[in-house]
Each structure stands twice: as C-alpha cells, then as structure tokens.
Amino acid sequence: MSCLKKSLRQVHRLSNGLFACQRKGYSEEKPKKPSFGSFGNLRLEPEFTGNMPDDEKTQFTAINKLLNFIEADFSLSSMRNYARHMINLEEIKSQTLDDDTKNRLGVDLAAAQMVLQVGGRVQFAGVDRWIERKGNSSSLPNYRVPDLRLQVVDFTNTKIIYEGLKSLEGTSIKMLILKNCENIDDFCLSRLYLFSDTLEFLDISGCSLVTDNGLGALYKLKNLKYVRMNDLPNAGNKSSVANLLLNENPNLVVLSEDLHLDEYISESSPKEQDRSVSEDLSAPDSSKQPQRQTQTHSEKS
Structure with a gap:
C-alpha cells in the first residue's frame, strides 16, 4: 500500500x-477535453x-x-496509546490557566480553583482550615478577593502534571505536598525553582518516577526548610543526595518521619487572622458579592 x-x-x-x-x-460548463x-x-x-x-x-x-x-494501526496497543494521549491532552487543558481567568479571579484564587479541580486541597494565609472540593460544588468564591494569598497546596494522590505546577507560578506558596503523585518526575522537580523565593516545605514521598537526578535539582530551593522524600524506589542514593542538599542549604531538615502538618502551618501562618478574607471564603456564592457592595453603599448614604 x-x-x-x-x-x-x-x-x-x-x-x-x-x-x-x-x-x-x-x-456548470463542461470542461474542455485536453x-x-x-x-x-x-x-x-x-x-x-x-x-x-x-x-x-x-x-x-x-x-x-x-x-x-x-x-493506520488499529491494534489494541495502538488504540490504548491513542486513548492515553487524548486523556493527557484533557489533563493538560484542565490544569492550564488562561490569562482571562487570572485577571478575573487573581493568581492565587485561580490557582486554588485548579487545585480543587484535580482533587487537591488548599489553605490560605489567615484562614485556619482546609478548603477542598465536595462533590461537584466548589467552596471557593467566583470573584476576586483582595489580599488573598495561597499558602498551602496538597496534591496527595492526584494526577497533577507539570502544567498544573506551572499554574501555581506567581503565588506565595510556602508548603507543597506531592505525596503519591504518579506523574511527578525529575523534570517537575527541576522546575520547582519557580517557587524558590517562598517555598519552605516540600513532600515528594511516594513519587515513583523521581530519581536521584530530580532530588539533586532541589538545591535551587534556597529557602526550603523541610523536605520529605520517603518511599522513592528509583532513588538509590538518597543519603548522598541529602548530604549534597545539606551542603548547599545548612538550614534544611530532611524528614524521615511524618511531621504534623497542622503544627507546621500554625507556626508559619500569621498570628492574626484576616477577618475580611475569612468572611469571603466562608461565603463562596458569587451572588453575594453585589449584596455586599450594595450594603456598603447604603451605609455610606
């Protein structure tokens, strides 16, 4: 053929x-015969x-x-690869944020909605509770909230990919949990320098695709204080890599046991809770935004 x-x-x-x-x-005319x-x-x-x-x-x-x-190849393996390719395209599309969404909601709130969409959970600065998706409804507002800062992101057991991590760029994230994420590899870890100014806690336990090369790329995170890297089957020299990281960052603590997340969050969170941010997050319905503006206008009159 x-x-x-x-x-x-x-x-x-x-x-x-x-x-x-x-x-x-x-x-309509017949073409002339050549x-x-x-x-x-x-x-x-x-x-x-x-x-x-x-x-x-x-x-x-x-x-x-x-x-x-x-x-075309219509074998079972070829069809399986094609289906996997289409699924990957859908995941990339769902975890990529466009400029219109960022401008409408703000970078932190738009990133938080993406985290909830893939099955993760978040915490904001000044809000002492986890926010996660319940069923098909989102517990986040659909309008811009001033002074909203994304602080903790938990992607445990999700299908987060590089495009989803890149969507967090521009946020003030301090804690990133990638536990048991099957798509996190060395390339994803090498791109975490996007959060080098703010990231203080990183958990990559159970990421089976991570090797020693990916762990070595964490030296770029100069402000990192805690890192947990348990259960990494493809990383055979974790002790050597840990020594390398400690030489680059003497303040780094490599955790071998679980650290209570609530204790770390309470230590790194502001002491005074932002009341306006807490009220906005407790009322996620976007229809309440104009009511709040109307009330403010009546008080001024």
Whole structure:
C-alpha cells in the first residue's frame, strides 16, 4: 500500500518538487477535453503532507486521506496509546490557566480553583482550615478577593502534571505536598525553582518516577526548610543526595518521619487572622458579592 501511495504522489512530478494534477471543474460548463500530449488546465500543488489543508479541490487530497486511513494501526496497543494521549491532552487543558481567568479571579484564587479541580486541597494565609472540593460544588468564591494569598497546596494522590505546577507560578506558596503523585518526575522537580523565593516545605514521598537526578535539582530551593522524600524506589542514593542538599542549604531538615502538618502551618501562618478574607471564603456564592457592595453603599448614604 505504501508503494501505491508513493506512486500516486509522483504522478506528473516536476523537477522543483511539485506535481501537476487535473483541475476539478466548478462551473456548470463542461470542461474542455485536453488535447493529446497536454495536461489540460493544470494546477500545481506541493507534495502531500500531514499539514496540507483539506480543501477537497483535488482528487489527490481525498486519495491520500483514504490511504492514510487504510495504513493506520488499529491494534489494541495502538488504540490504548491513542486513548492515553487524548486523556493527557484533557489533563493538560484542565490544569492550564488562561490569562482571562487570572485577571478575573487573581493568581492565587485561580490557582486554588485548579487545585480543587484535580482533587487537591488548599489553605490560605489567615484562614485556619482546609478548603477542598465536595462533590461537584466548589467552596471557593467566583470573584476576586483582595489580599488573598495561597499558602498551602496538597496534591496527595492526584494526577497533577507539570502544567498544573506551572499554574501555581506567581503565588506565595510556602508548603507543597506531592505525596503519591504518579506523574511527578525529575523534570517537575527541576522546575520547582519557580517557587524558590517562598517555598519552605516540600513532600515528594511516594513519587515513583523521581530519581536521584530530580532530588539533586532541589538545591535551587534556597529557602526550603523541610523536605520529605520517603518511599522513592528509583532513588538509590538518597543519603548522598541529602548530604549534597545539606551542603548547599545548612538550614534544611530532611524528614524521615511524618511531621504534623497542622503544627507546621500554625507556626508559619500569621498570628492574626484576616477577618475580611475569612468572611469571603466562608461565603463562596458569587451572588453575594453585589449584596455586599450594595450594603456598603447604603451605609455610606
């Protein structure tokens, strides 16, 4: 079949890489019959590629589409790989934030909504409770909240990928939990320098794709205080990497046992709770925003 396809592409092939084909008539008049030894009304088109526009104006376009379909691999493994590819595309789309969402909600709130969408949970500065998705409803407001700072993100047992981590860029995150995340690899760890100014706690336990190379990239996190890297089957020299990290960051503590997250959050959180932020998060309904503005206007009058 591939030989037939190649022969069809080389019909009337010219020296400059183009081939000539019969133009398809579009008028009601019958096209004139070409004389012997001529090609009639010629149309020059480039050799067919995957990016060729499907204008359906030539017979060669339709023939190549048919041959591509016939030559496609419809085996079980190929179909499985195709389905996995489409799922990955959907995950990338769902974990990528556009500029309109960031401008409308703010970077911290837009990132928090993405975390909840993939099955994670968050905490904000000044709010002493976990916020997570319950069913199909989100417990976050759908409007911009002033002075809202994302502080803790927990992606435990989720399918977070690099695009989701990149969506956290611009936030003031201090604690990042990636426990048992099957898609976190060395490349993801190498890009955590995006949070080097604020990140203080990192948990990558149970990330089976992480190797010693990914652990070595954590030296870029100069403000990191605690790191937990238990149960990493592909990291065989954790002790050597830990010594390297300690040489680069003497204040770093490599945890071998679980640290109570509530204790760490209470120590790193502001002592005084922001009342306005807490009220906005406790009333996630977007319809309450204009009511709050109306009340303020009546008080001023």
